[in-house]
Amino acid sequence: MKRILTTFIALALVALTCLCPLAASASSETVTNDYAGTCSWLITIKNPESVSSTTSSKTFVISAVAVEGAMITLYNLNPETNLYEKIYVGGAPLETVVGASGLYAQQITLKEGMNNLMVYATNGFDDQSIKLDINLLSEGFIDKIKSFTIDFANMF
């Protein structure tokens, strides 16, 4: 009886040890800079259209289509640790489980300059990460463009 119990506990420990990386990947606080995931079919980013983009708007909406049931989490690169860290807004992480439509959209506020983001998707077995570099133009730069446009218009 004791042997059976010991075997059962050992098997449970083995199972837990095997499942731990998957569970951690769903809610891991950090992801290493070079992690690409185990597949490339969980998620397709719709906006921005390329992994490197420039915008003049502080408010940005990342949109995607993903496999139903996939959990999508947003991360931001910490340059000091070189790790992508989970983004929290109002104390809650930016995590969403994708529904039957497969549609995903998440609003974020960008900081001026380069924003190194990671979109991480997992279905509990496979995972996929996509790095996005979004450059928010400074207000001074935008004002310069506007004034140039007005001056150009006044020339005629």
Add this chain to the structure above:
Amino acid sequence: MLGVHMKKQNLKTYVLIALIISSVVLTGKIWFNEKLWPEGYNFFAVITDNFSFGDDDFVSSLTKETISFPQTLVVTNTEKRSVYAADSDSFKAMVPDVKELLRLALESNDKTAIGEQDWSQALKTQSIHVTYPVAYDSKLFLNILGSYKTDDNSIPVKEFIISSSNFAATGADVYIRRYDTAEIFKTSVTWERQRLADMINTYALDSIGDFSYSSELNFDKADTSAGAQQKVLIESNVLILLNQRLSHMLEEFNPLYHHEFNADVVDSLLTQFGYNVSGARKYTERDNSIVFVENYSTLKLHPNGLVEYKAVDASKGIDLGSGNDFYEGLLGCVDFVNRMWGEVLPSEALNINISSDVIDTKTNSFRLTMDYFADGAQVSIDLPQSTSHQSMNHGVEIEVVGGKIVLYRQVLAYFESIDMATNGTSAIEALDKLMAGSNMEGQVIRNLYPVYIADGTSYRKSAWAARTADGRTVIIN
């Protein structure tokens, strides 16, 4: 003996006075009560109507003015975006300028064809996106806006963008989208540019991320990569609410029937449809609905609030006095609905608008539907077919043949916002429900909008409705 005689005389006097007073009161009641007089002959009732002694609280409103109101105005100022519907003061403040700009744009002969990319770009910058509840023939629409300029190039229109983002322009740019082909035309109109810019600055208040156009999220484009594929495409102009939002519930009232038919409302209906109030033949059906019969028509009143008028012959319908003119016929219908509401429920506002496209304007025979609105959202009517009536999916259905109303159906109801609130779903959650509950894969969503739906009681809760490119409307509950 004398005392007894005196008492008897006094008693007779009192009885006589009482009889005189009661006869005066009863005569007055007969004179002033419309029910006891044939229609059109009650001089005293007419006098009381013309010189109203009470408060004039008639607030009904469905006019040429109200059908010229857009359904929504989306004001965008780069980082900010707000959506306004017809029930807000801000909406009413913007509408005069918006209508004038649209009139000037449609009157312009200098329109340039542009691409979808320019339209999408205009939505993102300093602009007002104007959407009407239905598509109108542009010539007719100009009439509604108060212009009588004739333009041979009549096109169906429903959506416009008024833009002030062109720094080089002195006026305003107006983009017009053709409803049937989705072609886009741009025209510049003379306008005080600063006035438009100020309006946009004043009314674009919320974060642009709360409402995103499908084109901004690229949900209008199919995927070409090998990854996850989009199951349902959403047309570029569809506005997607990203966050959940609280919405009030409505309470529905049936003014026609509450345990029994309201006699005053029934009389008003009979009068409106030209029936003799005191002499119309009638019978009651098994479901308690009443049918009034005249020589050339029937008027059926149902306990669920449905009113059905049907002329037996096309030539015997209710004459709108419009001759062969479609526009006059349309305004005649609007006026008829408005007058009827004014007779039946003078103290309740008529919050209704046209809900069927008004594109084919070449004939004076047409079908028109209207729907109720509350808190800026359409109230979905869904009366299933019963033993005594066909199904009814609109607030009002009117069929006009040769300038005469031959079929008129209306669900008499009014709605009041109550303090109970429900946590509404975001647009993406609604689409999740839609995809989970029906086979919509491969469909294109043409419109996604909030509606109020029945919840099995006298209350109505907010929900979403999706209109697909093949013309279906699906309520997402």
